[in-house]
Amino acid sequence: MRTTDIVFRQEFPVKGGDFSRAGEVSWAIKNLLKELGLSTSVVLRAAIATYEAELNIIMYALEGRLVLSVRPGQVYVVVEDSGPGIEDIELAMTEGYSTATLEMRELGFGAGMGLANIKKNTDVFLITSEVGHGTRLELTFLTNGQKP
Amino acid sequence: MLTLKGIMTALDGELLTPGMNLETECAKFFASDLMSDVLAFITPGSILMTGLVNSHVVRTARLVEVTAIVIVQGKRPERKVIDEARDHHVPIIATGCSMFEACSRVSESFPKGK
Numbered sequence: 016m017r018t019t020d021i022v023f024r025q026e027f028p029v030k031g032g033d034f035s036r037a038g039e040v041s042w043a044i045k046n047l048l049k050e051l052g053l054s055t056s057v058v059l060r061a062a063i064a065t066y067e068a069e070l071n072i073i074m075y076a077l078e079g080r081l082v083l084s085v086r087p088g089q090v091y092v093v094v095e096d097s098g099p100g101i102e103d104i105e106l107a108m109t110e111g112y113s114t115a116t117l118e119m120r121e122l123g124f125g126a127g128m129g130l131a132n133i134k135k136n137t138d139v140f141l142i143t144s145e146v147g148h149g150t151r152l153e154l155t156f157l158t159n160g161q162k163p
Numbered sequence: 164m165l166t167l168k169g170i171m172t173a174l175d176g177e178l179l180t181p182g183m184n185l186e187t188e189c190a191k192f193f194a195s196d197l198m199s200d201v202l203a204f205i206t207p208g209s210i211l212m213t214g215l216v217n218s219h220v221v222r223t224a225r226l227v228e229v230t231a232i233v234i235v236q237g238k239r240p241e242r243k244v245i246d247e248a249r250d251h252h253v254p255i256i257a258t259g260c261s262m263f264e265a266c267s268r269v270s271e272s273f274p275k276g277k
Contacts, residue, residue: 038219042225059227062226122215122219123198123215123217123220124198128200128202129199131203135203
């Protein structure tokens, strides 16, 4: 994909630990995608996946960012953080597995559904992580409604 | 289908966000205190029944486009949480019922044979 194909691109920084602003980035992304006229299904899937990703940064990392790119036929989001990284990605993807603190759970999160739910809502999901450095997710939502 | 008004009656509920349309109909309900589960399993347009009262309930609810939030067990969200819900047109109904009782009453209130 050439960069000239990008219809829209925006970067959203996320500060780790700041629960008071949780949801602001995904809400902004949801509204942007709505304004661009994308289907309700794509908007909702992207909103849920980016909300989970935003929460993960807030819960586990010092800082991170989401970069939204809208291209013909797809919405593409890169999520990067400078968190502790994930030692065992397969285990972290398991529904119900969680390393959340009591504070996170009291807010209603940290039930171990996050990464699995992100994957469920994307058409293409890529995750890479380095312990001690951080985690990177690449989320692709096809806007023509077809999974590859 | 049940209207929000019907749900309020069934639950002896109180609308904490005045001025909202109580004739809105809803046939889907999701009961949970886990917002993680709400994000993973709710059907958009459902009514969310929960015992949690923090602002993340409203944020999660509006993100997945719930029709209304029912707060059970006589709990009351803080003013700022109610204001956030009102700003985003998400009705909040408070009831003294327990989660089990609230679910049971809603279930019994559905018109039979429909």
